[in-house]
Amino acid sequence: MTIDSYQARKAKALAMGGPEKLARRKAAGILNARERIDRLFDAGSFIESGLFGASLADPDRSAGDGKIAGFGRIEGRDVAAVANDFTVMGASSAATNGRKIGHIKRVATSRGMPIVFLGESSGARMPDHMGSRGMGALLGNDPTQYVRHREVPWAAATLGLSYGSSSWYSVLSDFNVIRKGAVLAVSSAQLASLAIKEKVDPEEMGGWQVHAEVTGFADAVAETDEEALDLIRTFLSYLPSHQREAPPVRPVPAGSGSGMADIARLLPEKRTQVYDVRRIIRAIVDAGSFFELKARFGKVISAGLARLDGRTVGILANNPLFRGGAIDTDACDKAASFLVLCDSFNIPLVLLVDTPGFLIGIDAERRRAPGKIMNFMQALQLCTMPKLSVILRKTYGQAYLNMGGGRNSDEVAAWPSAEVSFMDPTYAVKIVHGLSPGEPGFDEAFAQMNKDSEPWDIAAMYAVQSVIQPHETRAYLIRMLDVHRQRLTNGVGEHLMRAWPTSF
Known part of the structure; x- marks a missing residue:
């Protein structure tokens, strides 16, 4: 292989889903997967794993097989990451990118570094996973795929439409931030509509308010991709790299304790x-x-x-x-x-x-x-x-x-x-004496119930x-x-x- 051929392959992989898709994201004010990686990590510290990964069934359209993986540094500490590239087949889950995720997890866990998952995925790739052969390729190859033993911290960001495994890693993580406008759910609103035979609104099904206020799956809410990634960096600053060390110590800011x-x-x-x-x-x-x-x-x-x-x-x-x-x-x-x-x-x-x-x-x-x-x-x-x-x-x-x-x-x-007691003395007076505030004898009974609190x-x-x-x-x-x-x-x-x- 010539140098020119290598550079051409590399350029194609780095081009992701192509200039038109990337331009649409830029116009919408949404970072692409590589921009998210650059924002997450210290400048120049990212080393990619699997740049030339692709779907064997359709290598020309599957740069990186829709997921960018590798290792970088956050404030000087090594951290592993997987970023879904929605411009490539909707970042759908498939055999090659599944191997990339598995490798990143194994390395991070065995070497003691946190993992970050940047979620935006359409779910499992169809028709690759239809039929028994497809399911055999998808399932059973990694029985620990969704097991958490918390050897290392996991952090996640839900940054767009996030279905299937992208959602699984978000809710399994120790910290999950969701950007406003993103959706976290088991499957798409289209599939949910077919299943329940009524129109489903994606935001009502799995938008930021649902997960921040109802399910509790969102630990934080961000207005932008940039804010979400900064929140992950901040969260990790409080945690050790792995469970066998104490958290890092920081200088005490001026003015601490002044109040x-x-x-x-x-x-x-x-x-x-x-x-x-x-x-x-x-x-x-x-x-x-x-x-x-x-x-x-x-x-x-x-x-x-x-x-x-x-x-x-x-x-x-x-x-x-x-x-x-x-x-x-x-x-x-x-x-x-x-x-x-x-x-x-x-x-x-x-x-x-x-x-x-x-x-x-x-x-x-x-x-x-x-x-x-x-x-x-x-x-x-x-x-x-x-x-x-x-x-x-x-x-x-x-x-x-x-x-x-x-x-x-x-x-x-x-x-x-x-005040320490078995119950609020107001309720105790009501239960024991049948008296409510303002009734004759209540104040005396309340003083008796409250005297030893x-x-x-x-x-x-x-x-x-x-x-x-x-x-x-x-x-x-x-x-x-x-x-x-x-x-x-x-x-x-x-x-x-x-x-x-x-x-x-």
Whole structure:
């Protein structure tokens, strides 16, 4: 083969689906697969695997077989990636590109580097997979294709119409960002319309609002491809490259902790008044470091990654701004999924507690509340990373345990404003005495029910290890996280939930 022949083949592979398709994407303001790779990785660091891959059935139309794969660096760390090239046969899944994905996964897992999946695919390639021979080629060759043992972090972006395996990798990932206008679903709206015999709108079936607010499959929402890729880079900055190392340490930004002197003012004096716990989180953690996950889903709990003194922590906090902080079934799923992430990748937990308990009623029971509550509880108890709880205001009943009470955290601290009891004293008065607020005798009964809820008795019996002033919280957490640092294992946990399914 001559140099000219080689260069011609290379140019054809790099041309992807051709200039017309690429121009249409550019006009629509959507990056193509190679532009996405360039945005994701440090400049000049990408080395491609499988540039000359193609469909043996139609090599002239299948540059790269519709998927671009390889390895690059993000902030100097090696990361593997697969980007679907929708300009080539709709990035449909086929034999050659399946081998490329399998190779990338094997290398990344065995060599300890994160994997990024950039999703935009029409699903399985037809007619290649029709009939028994097609199914034999598609299935059975890799029995671990969709198994997650969380040896390395996975991140994904849903950046267009995303069906079939592109969706599978998105929901299996530890972080999935969806761009507005993209669709994540089992199959296309056309096929769904045929199946249910009525017209299906793609956005209603699997658009960003569905997955950000209803299913919880979207950890973040982006306006553009560029924003989505930047979010993946940010997410990975909190995580280790693999499960056998601690997360990276970053310099502490200037101004961190400057809001601690006034933090008590963020907590309303009235016990029933709502507030946004995220303001308290941001005051405590390193400046600008709170990276919230699933912000639109299960909003009664705020979950996210942050840094304290430069070290990655997971924050799980009740948010009274929504439903007074009463924990619903979506929040249970969100909390359990987050605990799995933190335990799998050696991230200590900080729980900020202010909840009246679990949301109850007919709808909650039909949404399987008992099972969801116990999944949350199981995840907390199986988490082998250090866990610190701080009771800001109220914590009642089973939620006291789910939020780290009863030795379900390694240390429990309370602000002087904390209230700990079996249930809200207002409800207790109603149940025991049949009295409601404003009725004669209610105030006396309420005072009796509420008198032992302050933190002093529970601290006296050492069920709370510390009572701290609000302004001491950041310093307390930093010091106690250092006390509980896992010196014997270099910060690495047992990963008891490494195979826990998070696709819920």
